[in-house]
Structures are given as structure tokens and as C-alpha cells.
Amino acid sequence: MKAIPFLFTLGLVGASAMSLNAVTVPLAGEWRFQLDHADAGLGGQWFARTLPEKFTLPGSLPAAGIGDAPSLETKWTGGVQAPKWFEAPRYAPYAKPDNFKFPFWLQPEKYYAGVAWFQREIEIPQDWEGRRVVLFLERVHWESRVWVNGRCVGTNHSLSTPHEYELGVVEQASSLSAPNGQDARPANRLAPGRHTLTIRVDNRRIVDIGENSHGITDHTQGNWNGIVGRIELHTTPLVWIEDAQLFPVLAEKSLSLRGWLGNASGKAGEGELIVRAHPRAASDAPNSTATPPTEIRKPVAWRERGGEFAMVIPLAGAVPWSEFAPGPTELEVTLLIPDGATSGRRIIAGLRDISTSGTQLTINGQKTFLRGTLECAIFPRTGHPPMEVEEWRRIIRVAKSHGLNHLRFHSWCPPEAAFQAADELGMYLQVETCWPNQSTTLGDGKPVDAWSYEETERILKYYGNHPSFILMAHGNEPGGRNANAWLAKYVEHFKAKDPRRLWTSGAGWPQLPENQFHVTPDPRIQAWGGGLQSRINAKPPETTTDYRDYIAARKVPVISHEIGQWCVYPNFDEIPKYTGYLKPRNFEIFRDLLDKNGMGGLAKQFLLASGKLQTLCYKEDIESALRTPGMGGFQLLDLHDFPGQGTALVGVLDPFWEEKGYVTAAEYSRFCNSTVPLARLKKRVFKTDETLEAEIEVAHFGAASLADVAATWKLVGEAGAVLANGRLATSDFPPGNGLAPVGHVSADLKGLKAPAQCRLVVAVERGHQAASPPERRSGVNAAPRTKFENDWDLWVYPANPKIEAPKDILVTAQFDAAAQQHLASGGKLLLTIPGSQVRNHDVEPVKLGFSSIFWNTAWTGRQAPTTLGILCDPKHPALAGFPTEFHSNWPWWYLIHRAGALRLDLLPKGVEPIVRVIDDWFTARPLGLVVEGAVGEGRVVVCGFDLTRDADDPVSRQMRASLLAYMGSAEFQPKSRLTPGQLRSLLNESSSP
Structure with missing residues (x-):
């Protein structure tokens, strides 16, 4: 008999989902169990024998520590872009059986892809006579097959929905007996008493739906074998509600109910359908106003094999469902049968319309x-x-x-x-x-x-x-x-x-x-x-x-x-959180690589600096x-x-x-929300002889009108000082208004202290909120925000800076004989190497970019960039004239987009760069952007970008000015000693003299 996936209609509620009146017997607990490595159980009729081991359901095999230890021979479910990863020298220690660590996803402690058998006794009570018995398995991974007393009931290979099996109709043995006294009960009949229930679960790739599908792949949840969620026996009358689908009709404030009746009695009949509808308050809004329930009754008939029903449920007072009014409607659908039996469903639904208006989505008519x-x-x-x-x-x-x-x-x-x-x-x-x-x-x-x-x-x-x-x-x-x-x-x-x-x-x-x-x-x-x-x-x-x-x-x-x-x-502080069977062996590898390259102490700083860039x-x-x-x-x-x-x-x-x-969530939701102020800026870097110009807009997809809205702006400098501010014209924004202009910001930057980092802050605040319709006054957003604010980092640099190198400082892009002689004579050298001339790694070369890494280099084939921004100490005296945080921000684009990462592995251990580049965690190499050192009697600052050209680039000019000021000060006392050969090694061979 084929599995019958019928009982849990869409949108059923918790433990009472199956029926309002059906008996439910939980089957959670100890089951008998046996692994079937060789898939011999079907041929060997394991369903007809007593399984020898024990297992607790609901549960999964890997969570119970059942399976094989992962190794190079493990046949994973999921593609690996580098199938011979273990041949890379850095991974060699992790390919050994006693230290196996897989670098590309979370690693289970045990792994098993195959067949497992589960078995237990079930008791069919005497008072179930004349009722159907259904086995409910809420989530099985993947295919299940079920036997009762050695009789195959069916199979099911859904990944998404419960597996349900009709085990049979309960009848006394005496009611159907053969002349010889043998039980003549049809195969789908059960007698009251004990029965053996056997389930075979197979988590191999039953159907090739794509090895990376997240329902089966080891990339995410893992290819586990087991049964989780509710495992229960249910009973229903011989005529029951098999399915009930609700179709909202928002314009008429009604629900159209369409359903199907099952019939195991073999007889036609008539009954009555009763529907009670009432709203459910959102869990975050327990005091939401409730609408009185609606009750409708309708005669219904069924044929020998079942029947259909349809009815319209008016919900005149119902609140349309949306993100702003999330309390759904709860319906109780009950079938009254002439013999007094009932079959019922409790269903969650909502009066909601999803449609389109041109290129935008609408919920209940609102964009x-x-x-x-x-x-x-x-x-x-x-x-x-x-x-x-x-x-x-x-x-x-x-x-x-x-x-x-x-x-x-x-x-x-x-x-x-x-x-x-x-x-x-x-x-x-x-x-x-x-x-x-x-x-x-x-x-x-x-x-x-x-x-x-x-x-x-x-x-x-x-x-x-x-x-x-x-x-x-x-x-x-x-x-x-x-x-x-x-x-x-x-x-x-x-x-x-x-x-x-x-x-x-x-x-x-x-x-x-x-x-x-x-x-x-x-x-x-x-x-x-x-x-x-x-x-x-x-x-x-x-x-x-x-x-x-x-x-x-x-x-x-x-x-x-x-x-x-x-x-x-990677956040290595996260490792202790993995208390289940999935372990971050990948993180352990990455941590080892960082330690091996002498930067283990920088892990937290790398996380925070790259995280700021990621957020940007x-x-x-x-x-x-x-x-x-x-x-x-x-x-x-x-x-x-x-x-x-x-x-x-x-x-x-x-x-x-x-x-x-x-x-934080509060910081993130400033630029990601139902209402967000926006500023259109043609650039983020300005000079003091320029005017800041910005077009201000508001993206408003909120529930309520923003009436009499006052948009304000301010330019904020160090320590929160307001450098300029203004108020834009008052506006009204209807619900779901979309993108709308607010006004223009103009601020003269003359007279501002420069260089400086500033923030343009735009706030949209309600003068008053238009009265919200009833459907907007319940749910998780019942207390609407009155102010929405967003901000953008900007930088202001001197318009005409005077940048003259002191006579004892040579600024050059070439480490030639003149540069070496200058150092040998005790001079100071600012060596600004064009990015194209910086020596790169021959294997897995660094691809320096401004942005963070896209997805990850192991999966993308090392698509650029392969770096995660910069890390520096903003208080370092070399950066005293260059406003910066400890991480990448927009001014660094002007330097990084034409830079090369300096190879610190070519310099003595212990060299601490002024500005560090964060390498990909798969290689974790020490890289720099600005480095200093003592060379003989001289001193040097090396940059991985060219500062010799006086281009119209205020950022580069300011970096040059800051470095020269530092080199001309008494604070320029590099601790690391370098040799001319080591400096020369930082340039590629074609650039070395």
C-alpha cells in the first residue's frame, strides 16, 4: 500500500494539529535498532525479526554517535571544489586518520550514509475498534518504509513534509474469521492488542536532486539519518477530513475553504461540517484586540471513496495579515458523522493577498x-x-x-x-x-x-x-x-x-x-x-x-x-559553542595556520577589523x-x-x-528597515574648497503614513561636534510609499579643520503619525518608531596642502643605487613602491582589493580580492595626520586599489607593520601595506603604493604628508632592523636594479 500523506493539512497547530478530537499516542522513547551497512535487510526480511540494539527516537544517528569516523575515504554528500585538498602541504597534517580534519564544512564526529532500521511494539486499544490508525513521522531523513507485523504499509521520500502511513482499520478478529478458524482479516485491518512496527530509513541519495541541495548536503545540516520531531499514532473515524485548503479573498473579507473527505467505510453517507474562525494574537502582542469568532454550518455528503466540500467563510472583522499585523486567523473545521463520531482540524490561516504592481510586490494592496x-x-x-x-x-x-x-x-x-x-x-x-x-x-x-x-x-x-x-x-x-x-x-x-x-x-x-x-x-x-x-x-x-x-x-x-x-x-572564540556532533574542524585548521605564521595573537583584531569592512x-x-x-x-x-x-x-x-x-542589530537596522533615510553623494572625499552636496531620499515601506515629517541633517565631526546642520521641507509619506525625494543638502566646507573624518547624519521624524487603521495596531510592530536615522562617513582634506619633504628624506618609487646610498649615509627613505612592482607570492598570489572577500576563495577558485582589508593602530604617530580607524574605510580605497601587499615573510620575524593587510584565512600569510625599519645608519618607511605622483587625490597626498611629518619627527625610531637585500626582496625581479 502506498503512503498516504494526508493528515496534517497546511498550517496545522502544534500537538493538536491532527485533529480536535482524535486520540494521539506518542511513540517517542526507546526503540529497537540495527544498522544495515550492506543493505541486506530487505532481502533478509529484517522487518520480520527482532532487532538487537536500542535507539532513542526522535533523534539522528550522528547525534547518537553512530557511524564511522570521517576520513579521506568518506563519501560526502556535496561537491568539493578542490577534491585533492589533502595534497596541499598546509593540509597534510589533517589528512591523517588520527587527526583528520575537513577544511570546507562542519565535520560530524560520526558519519553514516545508508540504511538504518527502527522497531518497537505498539498497543492498539480495544476502544479504537472501528477507527483508522495512522503513523505520523514529522521529519524523516530521507526515505522511510514501514511494516506492521511484517506487512509492508508503504514508502515515502519527502524531505519537506511529514511521512504518514495508514496502518489499518481496527477490527476484532472474531468479526472476520475463516471457516478453519484462521484470521481472514484483510491486509489493511488491525486487531486490538500488540503489534510490531518496523521502520527502515535510508539517507543515501534516493533521488539525485543536486548534491548541494540544502535538504541533503553536508555543506550545512549534514546528511543525517533519523526521525525527528513528533512520532505518533493517530486515530480517526472511518470518514474523516483528509485535507482542508483555505484561499483568502481579501476584497470580500472572506476565506474560501476547499477540502476533501476520506472514506474507509466503503459506504456513502451524509454529515455536517462546522467551521469556527477566530483570530490568534501574535505571540509578541498578547493584548491584541480579538475579533468574535465566526461559526458556519453546512451539510456535506461523501461517496464510497470519499468526497469534496467547499464553503465561504466571511471574516468581516478580521485583520488582514502582514508583517505589521501578524496575528493569523485560527480555524476549527469539524465533521459531524451520523454515528456520533467527529473528525476535525485546527488550521492557521490568514486574510492576506500577495500580488504585484508593475515591478513591485504588494501585500494587501500596499507596496x-x-x-x-x-x-x-x-x-x-x-x-x-x-x-x-x-x-x-x-x-x-x-x-x-x-x-x-x-x-x-x-x-x-x-x-x-x-x-x-x-x-x-x-x-x-x-x-x-x-x-x-x-x-x-x-x-x-x-x-x-x-x-x-x-x-x-x-x-x-x-x-x-x-x-x-x-x-x-x-x-x-x-x-x-x-x-x-x-x-x-x-x-x-x-x-x-x-x-x-x-x-x-x-x-x-x-x-x-x-x-x-x-x-x-x-x-x-x-x-x-x-x-x-x-x-x-x-x-x-x-x-x-x-x-x-x-x-x-x-x-x-x-x-x-x-x-x-x-x-x-573566522571567530575562533566561537569554537566552544559547537556542543553538538558537528564540529568546526575547519576553524581549528585556520587557527593552526595563523599560529604557525606567528599571528595567532591577532585573530580577534582580524575579526573586528574585517567585520567593520564587511558591514561597510x-x-x-x-x-x-x-x-x-x-x-x-x-x-x-x-x-x-x-x-x-x-x-x-x-x-x-x-x-x-x-x-x-x-x-549591533540597532546599528544594522539604521540602513536596513521599513523606513530608511538615504543620501545620494557623488563622492565621500572632499577638500576644504568644496561644497558638500547630497540629495536626500526616504525609502518608506512602513505600515502607517508618515505625516508632517521633518527631515533634518547634520554634519558631525570629532567628539560629536556639529559642524553644520539644516532642516528640509516637511513631507508626507503614505503607507508603502516607496522611494521618495525629501530635499537637498548643501554645506560649505570652507573653514573646517582638516584633515577630518565627519558623518552626515539624516533623520526622519514624525511630526505626528496619521491614525493607523485597525489592522496596523497589533503585532510585533505595534509601537511604531517615531524616528529613523542613517549616516554616512565622509572625509575632508586640505585643499592646498604644503607637502615638502625635509632634505634628509628621499621620496622614491625605486630602490636603486641612489636610495641605497642615501640610507648608507644615514638618511631617511620613503620608499613608495607602485603596486605592480611589489613582489607577490608565486603560489596563490595575493589579490589585493578594497572590499572584503566574496563568498570564499576555496569555493570561487580564489576570485579577487583575496584579502579582508587593513588593520592598523590609528594612534600610531605615522598616521597622526591621516584620519583613520583601525580598519578599512572608504579613504583606503584610493590607496588600496593601486597597491600591492608587502610580503612580511621576506623580512625578519617580529617586524610589526604600521599598516597590516589581512590575508585570506586559507593562507594566513603576514602581509603589510606600510612598514618601517632601520637600515644601517639610515631609516626607511616602505609603502605598497606609489606616493611620488602629485595627482588630484587628496587621500594619497594626506598619507604622504602624514608619513613625512612622522619621519621628520623625533618619534621616528624604528625598532626592526632590515638589510638592503631584504628591502630589495619586497620588489619583483623586474623592478629590482
Whole structure:
């Protein structure tokens, strides 16, 4: 008999999800167990024998320490860009069996991909006679097969939804007896009493859905074997509610209910359907006003094999669901059967409409901008996704505190608990099935084609009622010559079947006419393969770039695909957090490499400095999207770290959704929120003979009107001193107003003390808030912010600085005979080497750029840049005339974009650079940008960039002035001693005299 995935209708609630009146028997606890390494159990009929070992369910094999120790022979589920990684000398110590450490994702203590058998006795009570018995397994990884008393019940290979099996109808043995006294009960009948239940779970690649799909891959949750969540027996009457789907009709303030009745009695009949609907308050708003429940009754009939029903449920007083009013509606659907039995469902739904207006999304008719991040099944403590609502509430609250309103589940679907938490807290979800690429293709008749349709149907059946579930893509970045044609049919099919959400072909691509929205990587800063030609690395800093031309050429909303991917240095203080079976052996390798290269003590500083640069990059990426007219939104990769695919440390949060110490949620939400002030600046670096000019806009996608808004600005200098300020014209912003101009800022910079770092601060504050409609007054945002503020770092330099090198200082770009003679005679040398002439590493050369690393170099094939910014001491006297923090900020672009990283490994140990370059953690080499030393009787400062040209570059001029002032002072006393040969080694051979 085939598995019957019917009981948990989409949007069911907790333990009472199956039925309002059904008996539920939990099966959590001790089970019998046996591994089946050789897959011999089917042929050996293990389902008919008693298994010898013990195992506790719910649970997974790796969490219980069952499996083999990982080694070079382990057949992982997931692609590795460098399959012979162990041949690299730096990894050799970690390829040994007694010290095996895998560098590219979290490593399980034990690994097993194969078959496991679970078995226990179940008791069927006498009073279940005349009822169906159903086995409910909330999440199985991956394929399950079930036997009762040696009779095969069915199989199921869903990754996303519960596995449910009809075990049979309970009847007394005496009711059906053969003449010889033998039991003549049909195969699907059960007698009261004890029965043996056996489950076979297989976590091999049952269907090749793409080896990197996050539902199965070792890159993230790991390819675990087991059963988690609720494991239960349920009973229903012989006629039951098999499914109930709710379709909101916002214009009519009603829900259209469509459902199906199952019938195991073999008889036609009639009954009554009762629906009670009432709102549920958001969990963060327990005092929300409740609407009186609605009750509707309707006769219903069924045939021998079941029946259908439909009805309209008016909700005149219901609050439309949205991120701002997240309390969903709860419905109780009950079937009354003439014999007195009842079958019921409790369903979470919402009166919510998702649509489009040109290139923008609308929720309940109001324009919405999706501010999203990915969730890639990253749960280091458990491996498998959380099955409890409270943990999902925590994750969603963290995301919302950073200004986000959207989660994209990359190539997988979360469990019921995630949808329930999103409904309660107001988070928009995008769900997917798989990632059909790399190891497979889509549309070529492979098993993934049929599985994708089946899995989508199951997802809609179990989770489709949830109002938070607003978007669905087939999957991530599909591959295959016939994929486009297949996806066009897929989108058309499901658009017609389920209009409760918007549909698209794939995240990333393709852009098909059938798509209701596109998710594309084009409108973002760093493209795959962009390297140092991306605008953040190739163009001087500004805040004017947007994607309006790209958006204007599209007919449907565009969501920017996986924007960011900006890396930060590993946080080795994070290692003790990994208390589960997934261990950060990759971090241990990276820590060893840093220690080996003599920089272990700098790990925390590397984290903080690279984290500040990472945040700066994310701010510009997000603001570029927000200042684009008509844009639909963005999906970050990521708010939190991605531990796989080489180790992609792209989050300002760690994999546990916890802060790392360099940016807070309050700081992040200044530039990422429902309302964000924006400034268009043609540049960030000014001179004192210039005027600061900026166009001020507001991206407003909030719930309520901002009436009589006063926008103010100020230029803030050191210690918070206000250098200039102003007030712009008062404006009104309707709900979901989108991007709107506010005014122009102009500030004369004459007379300002320079050089100086300043901040342009723009605030939007309500003069008063227009009265909010009732639907805006409940939920997690019930107390609206009255002030939104954002800021931009700027720098002001002297217009005509007098920079003359003292006579005893030689400034040169060549370490020639004259430079050597100058040092030998006791002179001072400022050696400013053009970046193209700096000696690089022959193997894995440094690719210096301004931005942080994109994704990670192990996965991208060392795409540029391979560095994570600079680290310096702002109080070093060499930088006294050069305003800077300890990390990269925008002025460093003018130096770094034409620089080379100095190889400190060519200099004596202990040389401390004035400015250090943070190398990729995979190589962890000591690099510098500015270094000093004593050479014989002379003294030298070496820069990895040319300062000999007097170009119209105030940053370079100021760096030269600061270094010369330092070299001319009594503080210029380098501690490290260098030789001329060591200096010469810093230049490539073609540049050495």
C-alpha cells in the first residue's frame, strides 16, 4: 500500500494539529535498532525479526554517535571544489586518520550514509475498534518504509513534509474469521492488542536532486539519518477530513475553504461540517484586540471513496495579515458523522493577498520591499532543523531586529514550526524544493523532475495555508539544457493550482515570461567572477549608483539574488559553542595556520577589523537596492554565516544567529528597515574648497503614513561636534510609499579643520503619525518608531596642502643605487613602491582589493580580492595626520586599489607593520601595506603604493604628508632592523636594479 500523506493539512497547530478530537499516542522513547551497512535487510526480511540494539527516537544517528569516523575515504554528500585538498602541504597534517580534519564544512564526529532500521511494539486499544490508525513521522531523513507485523504499509521520500502511513482499520478478529478458524482479516485491518512496527530509513541519495541541495548536503545540516520531531499514532473515524485548503479573498473579507473527505467505510453517507474562525494574537502582542469568532454550518455528503466540500467563510472583522499585523486567523473545521463520531482540524490561516504592481510586490494592496536573508538549513547544535516553535521565534526575532522582513529557504523547506513562528511574528517566507545542478539536471527526464512536482504538491498540502508563505521558487540556480521549458510548465501549473502565493522558476535564474517575479543576481555589487572590476573595487566611493535602468526593463518585480557574500575573518572564540556532533574542524585548521605564521595573537583584531569592512560593504549593497526606484527587494547571503562550500563566513552573525562583536542589530537596522533615510553623494572625499552636496531620499515601506515629517541633517565631526546642520521641507509619506525625494543638502566646507573624518547624519521624524487603521495596531510592530536615522562617513582634506619633504628624506618609487646610498649615509627613505612592482607570492598570489572577500576563495577558485582589508593602530604617530580607524574605510580605497601587499615573510620575524593587510584565512600569510625599519645608519618607511605622483587625490597626498611629518619627527625610531637585500626582496625581479 502506498503512503498516504494526508493528515496534517497546511498550517496545522502544534500537538493538536491532527485533529480536535482524535486520540494521539506518542511513540517517542526507546526503540529497537540495527544498522544495515550492506543493505541486506530487505532481502533478509529484517522487518520480520527482532532487532538487537536500542535507539532513542526522535533523534539522528550522528547525534547518537553512530557511524564511522570521517576520513579521506568518506563519501560526502556535496561537491568539493578542490577534491585533492589533502595534497596541499598546509593540509597534510589533517589528512591523517588520527587527526583528520575537513577544511570546507562542519565535520560530524560520526558519519553514516545508508540504511538504518527502527522497531518497537505498539498497543492498539480495544476502544479504537472501528477507527483508522495512522503513523505520523514529522521529519524523516530521507526515505522511510514501514511494516506492521511484517506487512509492508508503504514508502515515502519527502524531505519537506511529514511521512504518514495508514496502518489499518481496527477490527476484532472474531468479526472476520475463516471457516478453519484462521484470521481472514484483510491486509489493511488491525486487531486490538500488540503489534510490531518496523521502520527502515535510508539517507543515501534516493533521488539525485543536486548534491548541494540544502535538504541533503553536508555543506550545512549534514546528511543525517533519523526521525525527528513528533512520532505518533493517530486515530480517526472511518470518514474523516483528509485535507482542508483555505484561499483568502481579501476584497470580500472572506476565506474560501476547499477540502476533501476520506472514506474507509466503503459506504456513502451524509454529515455536517462546522467551521469556527477566530483570530490568534501574535505571540509578541498578547493584548491584541480579538475579533468574535465566526461559526458556519453546512451539510456535506461523501461517496464510497470519499468526497469534496467547499464553503465561504466571511471574516468581516478580521485583520488582514502582514508583517505589521501578524496575528493569523485560527480555524476549527469539524465533521459531524451520523454515528456520533467527529473528525476535525485546527488550521492557521490568514486574510492576506500577495500580488504585484508593475515591478513591485504588494501585500494587501500596499507596496512592499522584501528585505530578506537566506536560511540554508544551518543548525550546528542539532544538524537537523529545529522542530520547536520557540527556536524559530528566536531566529525570526533576531532577523527582524536587524530590519529584515523576509527569509528565503534556499533549496529546502522548513518544518511546520518555522511557518507557525513566521505567522505569529510577521515574516515573509520563500520556500524551495532543491538545487538541481552540479550532479544533476532539470527537464531531462531524470527522477528529479517527477520528484519536484510531487514534493511541491506535498509542500502546498502541508504548509500552503500559512499566510507567511508568500513566495515559491522551484529551487536554486537550476541546470540543464531543457530546464527552461520544464520550469515554464512547472510555474504555469502551480500558478493555476495555488494562487495564494507568487511563483518563479528558480532563485538566480532563469527569467521566464511565466515568472510572477524574478530572483536575479544582476542588481548587486559583486557578481560571480567580478573580481576587482566590481564597482566597489574599481570605482571611487559614492552613494549614487542604483539599478533603475535594469528594473525599468522588467515587467515583474525583481528581487536581488544573494547580495553581499562579504566575508569576515573566522571567530575562533566561537569554537566552544559547537556542543553538538558537528564540529568546526575547519576553524581549528585556520587557527593552526595563523599560529604557525606567528599571528595567532591577532585573530580577534582580524575579526573586528574585517567585520567593520564587511558591514561597510553590506551597507552599500543594501542602500543601493533601497535607492532603486521600483525594486522588489533583496535576499542577503547572508545575515549569518554559511559554514559550508569551503567555509563562507558571510554573516555579521555567527551560525547560531548571535552577534560577533562588531555591529549591533540597532546599528544594522539604521540602513536596513521599513523606513530608511538615504543620501545620494557623488563622492565621500572632499577638500576644504568644496561644497558638500547630497540629495536626500526616504525609502518608506512602513505600515502607517508618515505625516508632517521633518527631515533634518547634520554634519558631525570629532567628539560629536556639529559642524553644520539644516532642516528640509516637511513631507508626507503614505503607507508603502516607496522611494521618495525629501530635499537637498548643501554645506560649505570652507573653514573646517582638516584633515577630518565627519558623518552626515539624516533623520526622519514624525511630526505626528496619521491614525493607523485597525489592522496596523497589533503585532510585533505595534509601537511604531517615531524616528529613523542613517549616516554616512565622509572625509575632508586640505585643499592646498604644503607637502615638502625635509632634505634628509628621499621620496622614491625605486630602490636603486641612489636610495641605497642615501640610507648608507644615514638618511631617511620613503620608499613608495607602485603596486605592480611589489613582489607577490608565486603560489596563490595575493589579490589585493578594497572590499572584503566574496563568498570564499576555496569555493570561487580564489576570485579577487583575496584579502579582508587593513588593520592598523590609528594612534600610531605615522598616521597622526591621516584620519583613520583601525580598519578599512572608504579613504583606503584610493590607496588600496593601486597597491600591492608587502610580503612580511621576506623580512625578519617580529617586524610589526604600521599598516597590516589581512590575508585570506586559507593562507594566513603576514602581509603589510606600510612598514618601517632601520637600515644601517639610515631609516626607511616602505609603502605598497606609489606616493611620488602629485595627482588630484587628496587621500594619497594626506598619507604622504602624514608619513613625512612622522619621519621628520623625533618619534621616528624604528625598532626592526632590515638589510638592503631584504628591502630589495619586497620588489619583483623586474623592478629590482
